[in-house]
Amino acid sequence: MAVGKEIRSKIASIKNTQKITRAMEMVAASKMRKTKDRMLATRPYSKKIGQIIKHLAHANPEYKHSFLIERPVKRVGIIVISSDRGLCGGLNSNLFRKTLTQMMQWDKANIEVDICTVGTKAFGFFGNLKANLVGHISKLGDTPHQHDIIGIIKIMLDAYAQGRIDELYVVNNEFVNTMTQRPTIEKLLPVVAGELDENLSGHWDYIYEPDAKEVLDHLLTRYIESIVYQGLVENNACEQAARMVAMKSASDNAGNIISELQLVYNKARQAAITQEISEIVAGAAAV
């Protein structure tokens, strides 16, 4: 039965695909747990440093750091954090779409854009677009360290300090829950300090050792690094979650296709048998 054989081999190949997607789903599920833990572990630091920045913004330093001063925007820098690998649903493409929309708005306002990319996907995308890439880093693996990303941050901070860019943004996926990841664009520079939670009113200031400039420089750099690092680990968790979901639906789809093909196969087989019987019966009747 020629038809039967064709369908059978198709079923076998889809079964193989399903095995792969199911394995990937399970790997992603276990990795997601780890990356999520890592994401939560970085929160105390960014919370603390955010608090200190708030204190600083409400203190009365004799020195104003350039990272805290707004200026007219002619050129912006963005750091795009993407995954290194694909097969994670629309995670990266959603992120790039959001970035592109924002870039178009800047384009309309005659604002130029410098891009630093994290992850091969972002690099492939923005490299193809002939965007103005100024830095790139990829293959950070599942356990990125904060010192892995200082290079690209240094590029952007130097550009800001020298007045080549007037604002800095970071683009990454935000982990809402396992099913939902939301692309977000966050402004890093100039630093916007939120409202104080506790009451520290009155005219006061820190004692700065050795001096305000050096301490602020150091602290603000760490602050930016911590936000970008947080974005990176969050994006990692998103990647695993998105991959898990995508692979789960791929396995389910493969299952559906297999059952439908099985039905087609059975029907074809039955039809062939029926035909054979009727041929024999007709032959017998003719005799």
Next chain:
Amino acid sequence: MTMTVHVDIVSAEKEIFSGLAEMVFAPAELGEVGISPRHAPLITKLKPGEVRVQVNDKEVYPFYVSGGMLEIQPHLVTILADTAIRAKDIDEAAAIQAKARAEEALADKSGKIDFAVAQAQLQEAVMQLRSVDRLRKRGG
């Protein structure tokens, strides 16, 4: 009753210590500092060295930090520890590396070829799915 101050030691990758202490010693850039409760607000850089948290007369916890920041509020001491030893020239080198990587990869078209291969594979998979679909319609 002895006075205590809340101490938080965090690094970018994890929380290291959080709790009350009678005294904290830290390697500030201009020399080691000892912090008692109700210290004046102070903010300073830390050198690589040992942070000691004295919880009571008997218990002292030592932690190693490879630099970072120390913030003091009257009732709160926060230590933001770095995860690795940092120096200006190391940062500089990393920046140059990141930049070089961007340029190198832009010049080298293999990245694009990989992308093209991936797209071809995707196309193939889509075509396979479509043929399965057609087969299903024909059979059904």
